[in-house]
Amino acid sequence: MRKVARVVLLDPGDRILLLHGHEPDDPADDWWFTPGGGVEGVETREQAALRELAEETGITDVELGPVLWRRTCSFPFAGRRWNQDEWYYLARTTRTATATTAQGLTELEKRSVAGARWWTCRELAESHETVYPTRLAELLRRLLDEGPPASPEVLDTEIV
Numbered sequence: 398m399r400k401v402a403r404v405v406l407l408d409p410g411d412r413i414l415l416l417h418g419h420e421p422d423d424p425a426d427d428w429w430f431t432p433g434g435g436v437e438g439v440e441t442r443e444q445a446a447l448r449e450l451a452e453e454t455g456i457t458d459v460e461l462g463p464v465l466w467r468r469t470c471s472f473p474f475a476g477r478r479w480n481q482d483e484w485y486y487l488a489r490t491t492r493t494a495t496a497t498t499a500q501g502l503t504e505l506e507k508r509s510v511a512g513a514r515w516w517t518c519r520e521l522a523e524s525h526e527t528v529y530p531t532r533l534a535e536l537l538r539r540l541l542d543e544g545p546p547a548s549p550e551v552l553d554t555e556i557v
Contacts, residue, residue, distance in 0.1 A: 398469075401483040402446035403433030405465055406456070408493050411541055412515040415528065416453060419511060421475050427511070428527035431485065446486045453506070454513060455496025462487035464549040465540060468530055472557040485530075487545055531555060 406414040419427035434449040436442055443461055451457045466485040471478060495513045516524075518541060521534035530536070530552055 399479060399481045400436040400442065400445075401433060401481045402436060402442040402449065403431040403483055403485045404446050404450045404459075404461070404488050405431055405485050405537075405540070406450065406454075406459065406488050406490060408489075408515060409491055410517075412493075412517050413521070413533075413537055414454065414456075414495070414513055414515055416513050417511045424511065428529060429514075429516075430529045431533075432513075433483070433485075435481075442484050443486070446484075446488075450488070453510070455494075456490055456492055458492055459488040459490045462489070463545050465545055466530070466536065466552050467549045468552040468555065470529075470555040470557075472555075484549070487540070529555070 408414070414432065415429040416432055417427065417429055419425070432450045432453045433446060434453075436445040437448075440448070446461055447457075447459070450459065463486070464484050465487050468483045468485070469481070470483060471480045473479075493515060518534060518537045521528065521537060524534075528534070532552065536550075536552075
């Protein structure tokens with residue numbers, strides 16, 4: 398099980414930053430997802446979240462808040478199956494510009510990430526795009542209405 402740290406990054410207008418990913422050999426097989434990735438070596442999940450955010454977006458001026466959600470997922474990608482234990486951290490930023498050629502991307506990320514976009518909760522709710530986790534619009538609405546949960550919410554396991 399791969400340990401993963403993800404970031405629910407919100408701007409001053411409460412928009413969430415999502416990355417646009419796709420299968421490396423099939424750009425039509427695409428989806429949106431939160432920045433983040435696997436824990437490396439002895440780093441903590443918090444360190445992994447901040448490192449991945451910087452690598453994937455160029456955004457470094459954030460402080461991590463609490464873990465909002467935890468999710469186990471399993472999905473095929475780039476010719477293999479990925480089994481992940483994901484933790485989603487809240488973070489806020491005033492910087493909305495992302496680095497289109499962020500340093501530190503792996504070769505696989507360079508071949509499978511097509512950009513980033515800030516989404517309003519309404520845009521997410523009305524979208525017909527594939528977004529992970531699949532209940533993100535509902536989760537974001539609750540976060541904005543009620544604030545962070547007292548303890549991390551365990552989301553349904555997603556197997557694709």
